[in-house]
Amino acid sequence: MGYRVAVVGATGNVGREMLNILAERQFPADEVVALASRRSLGSEVSYGDKTLTTKDLDAFDFTGWDIALFAIGSDATKIYAPKAAKAGCIVIDNSSLYRYDADVPLVVPEVNPEAVEMVHKKNIIANPNCSTAQMVVALKPLHDRARIKRVVVSTYQSVSGAGKEGIDELWDQTKSIYNPTDDKPAKKFTKQIAFNVIPHIDVFMDSGDTKEEWKMVAETKKIMDSSIKVTATCVRVPVFVGHSEAINIEFEEFLDEDEARDILREAPGLMVIDKRQDGGYVTPIECVGDFATFISRIRQDTTVENGINLWCVSDNLRKGAALNAVQIAETLGQRVLKKG
Numbered sequence: 001m002g003y004r005v006a007v008v009g010a011t012g013n014v015g016r017e018m019l020n021i022l023a024e025r026q027f028p029a030d031e032v033v034a035l036a037s038r039r040s041l042g043s044e045v046s047y048g049d050k051t052l053t054t055k056d057l058d059a060f061d062f063t064g065w066d067i068a069l070f071a072i073g074s075d076a077t078k079i080y081a082p083k084a085a086k087a088g089c090i091v092i093d094n095s096s097l098y099r100y101d102a103d104v105p106l107v108v109p110e111v112n113p114e115a116v117e118m119v120h121k122k123n124i125i126a127n128p129n130c131s132t133a134q135m136v137v138a139l140k141p142l143h144d145r146a147r148i149k150r151v152v153v154s155t156y157q158s159v160s161g162a163g164k165e166g167i168d169e170l171w172d173q174t175k176s177i178y179n180p181t182d183d184k185p186a187k188k189f190t191k192q193i194a195f196n197v198i199p200h201i202d203v204f205m206d207s208g209d210t211k212e213e214w215k216m217v218a219e220t221k222k223i224m225d226s227s228i229k230v231t232a233t234c235v236r237v238p239v240f241v242g243h244s245e246a247i248n249i250e251f252e253e254f255l256d257e258d259e260a261r262d263i264l265r266e267a268p269g270l271m272v273i274d275k276r277q278d279g280g281y282v283t284p285i286e287c288v289g290d291f292a293t294f295i296s297r298i299r300q301d302t303t304v305e306n307g308i309n310l311w312c313v314s315d316n317l318r319k320g321a322a323l324n325a326v327q328i329a330e331t332l333g334q335r336v337l338k339k340g
């Protein structure tokens with residue numbers, strides 16, 4: 001007996017990846033249903049070698065369904081996640097709506113798998129922000145060895161993190177640069193994204209940080225350790241898929257760069273590619289479609305007492321969203337639901 005799984009937002013970037021990953025990882029599903037808005041009713045999406053016809057979320061009854069993987073944004077999630085949860089279906093949500101709710105576990109399975117066990121408080125589990133997910137996978141094994149005091153991170157985030165509209169805007173604007181009569185002004189982003197970088201993701205907060213930067217701070221504390229100080233600068237770059245991060249870490253204890261490299265090599269979810277030569281590091285294009293979070297450029301930071309610098313790259317639609325959600329479903333299955 002396997003699971004009955006609903007993929008909610010199945011026509012979106014993350015939803016399509018969730019279907020791919022459920023099939024790739026042979027998630028023990030007896031039945032999978034694809035749900036989206038009424039606009040997409042009847043449209044077809046792939047699930048392994050099968051084709052699913054998308055159903056209308058608004059008319060769907062979650063009774064008898066075990067797990068719903070949600071990727072529809074906070075506004076729609078606010079309406080539909082409580083309905084699914086009330087019907088007894090466990091929601092694994094990609095939006096930011098429930099991430100900071102004390103009764104909702106925020107889970108990265110390589111870091112805090114045990115947190116899924118408090119799912120029944122609301123029948124909802126939250127998936128972190130894409131930039132947080134890949135960072136904590138890298139930080140956790142180093143924290144276990146040398147206790148992290150402070151993290152300074154700068155992100156280089158791809159346009160797919162802003163959904164289908166983000167991808168279309170980079171594509172159309174790039175083409176329009178070569179055809180100036182076909183002007184494509186910024187709509188999804190606040191300035192031109194083609195051939196540019198924008199130091200602004202999500203809304204500004206009173207502190208001057210953006211909400212994306214605040215999320216990295218709050219989520220790292222909730223997932224890993226509330227004593228870790230994090231300061232972030234989040235930047236949108238003209239890359240279609242794959243987020244990169246330059247991470248500076250200060251530890252309580254000394255950690256040698258070679259030991260850090262060995263620790264990261266052994267850690268779950270990570271792949272170290274770190275040769276000090278031309279091309280001996282990973283760039284976003286190379287991480288697309290992969291499960292791993294890639295680590296390169298590991299080196300001592302001698303300007304502080306116990307410092308390490310590293311470069312971290314991951315497919316934001318996978319570890320940053322869909323893969324992490326499916327891994328949560330797997331962890332939930334092993335630790336709580338125990339079917340299949």
Ligand SMILES: NC(=O)c1ccc[n+]([C@@H]2O[C@H](COP(=O)([O-])OP(=O)(O)OC[C@H]3O[C@@H](n4cnc5c(N)ncnc54)[C@H](OP(=O)(O)O)[C@@H]3O)[C@@H](O)[C@H]2O)c1
Nearest residue numbers: 009011012013014036037040071072073076161163164321
């Ligand atoms: N992209 C990332 O890197 C990333 C990372 C982490 C988290 N997330 C989160 O994942 C969610 C989805 O992101 P995405 O990139 O997949 O966006 P997307 O490509 O724009 O897709 C949005 C999906 O949501 C569906 N949807 C929107 N409003 C709906 C409604 N009222 N009822 C039913 N379905 C509705 C859309 O269905 P239609 O096609 O029918 O409109 C579509 O399937 C967001 O919450 C986002 O913050 C994304």
